[in-house]
Amino acid sequence: MAKVTHKGNPIDLAGTFPAVGQTAPPFTLVGKDLSEVQLKDFAGKRKVLDIVVSLDTGICAASARKFNETAGKLPDTVVLVISGIMLNIALPRFAAMRDRMNLRTAKQEFITLLMTARAAAIRQSQPAQFHLSINSAWTTVSQPNGTTATVNQRLRLFRTRNVTITMGGSAVVDSIVYDARGLEVWPVSRRTYVLTLNNLKDSVCVSRVGLIARKCGW
Numbered sequence: 001m002a003k004v005t006h007k008g009n010p011i012d013l014a015g016t017f018p019a020v021g022q023t024a025p026p027f028t029l030v031g032k033d034l035s036e037v038q039l040k041d042f043a044g045k046r047k048v049l050d051i052v053v054s055l056d057t058g059i060c061a062a063s064a065r066k067f068n069e070t071a072g073k074l075p076d077t078v079v080l081v082i083s084g085i086m087l088n089i090a091l092p093r094f095a096a097m098r099d100r101m102n103l104r105t106a107k108q109e110f111i112t113l114l115m116t117a118r119a120a121a122i123r124q125s126q127p128a129q130f131h132l133s134i135n136s137a138w139t140t141v142s143q144p145n146g147t148t149a150t151v152n153q154r155l156r157l158f159r160t161r162n163v164t165i166t167m168g169g170s171a172v173v174d175s176i177v178y179d180a181r182g183l184e185v186w187p188v189s190r191r192t193y194v195l196t197l198n199n200l201k202d203s204v205c206v207s208r209v210g211l212i213a214r215k216c217g218w
Contacts, residue, residue, distance in 0.1 A: 029082060032092070037080075045079040054083055055094040065098070089186050103197045106163040110195065110204055111212055113137050113155050116174075118203050118210060121178040125184075130176040132193075135165050163197045176210055184210030 002013045018024070024039060024047075031037045037049070052060035062079050071077045072101040114130055116141040121128035128141040128151070135158040139151040157163040165172050172193065177186040184206075193204045205216035 008060055029080070042078050042080075044076065046074060047080060048077060048079045050079055051082045055081070061094055061097075099197050099200055102161045103195060103200050106157050106161040106197070107195055107202050107204060109129060109155055109161075110137065110157065110165070110193070112137060113152065114204070114206065114212060116152055117176065118178050118182045122182040125180040127180065128178045128218075130178075132172050132174045133164065134164070134171050135159075135163070136174065137165075144156055156194070162198065163195050165189060166194045166196065176206065178210055182210070184208065 002015060002017050004011050004013060009087065027039050029037045048067055048071050050064055052063055055061050055064060060083075064079075067079050067081075070080045072093065117128045117130035120126075120139060120141040124141055124185050126142045126144070128139060129148075131140065138154040138156055138157050139147045141150055141151055157165065174191070175186075176184055179185045188208055190208055191206050193206075195202045203216050205213040207213050
C-alpha cells in the first residue's frame, strides 16, 4: 500500500507506485472512439502518462495542455491522457475549447502584425509593407539608403497554431504597402482574410486605406 499526503494529511492508496526504471506492464485502455488502445500500439516511442480525473475541470485541463506542450518538444513522444470520467465525451469538448483559444490568439497575432506595418511607416516616415505568403506573415520598412529592414520575426500561424489563412477560398500570397502617413497606397482594395482551424473560422477585414475594420460588412 502506498501513502501520499493531501494538505499535510496522510492518505493510504491501494497498490504501490512504480519504481524508477521499472518496465510498465501491458495494459489496455478505451480510446475516445471507444476502441481498445494498448501499450504495445506505441512501441518504439517515449510514453508520457497523464492521469487525470476529468478534462472538464480547470486543473486537469491545464495539466493536459502542459503535458502536451512539453511532450511536443521531444522526439518520438506520445502523451496518453487517462481519465476516469467519460473521456470520450470530455475530450471533444476540451479539443474544441483549445481550438477556439488558438484561433482567437492567431487572429490577435495577425492583427498585431498588420498594425505593426502601419505603425512602422508612421514612426520612421518611410513606406512599410505587410507581407503574407501561405500562412506566413512578416513586415518590412524601407530605409533612406534604399534597402529594406524586417521589423518583426516571421509569424507562422500554421506551424504555431495550426491555423490556415485564405482569401476568396484560396491560399494567400498578398501584401499591403503603407505610405509615411500610415495609409495604404497599394493595392488600395478591401480584403477579407479568413482564418481557419479545423471546423472553426474567423475573419480579419482591411479597408481600402489599410485600416482594420471592426466588422466585415462589405
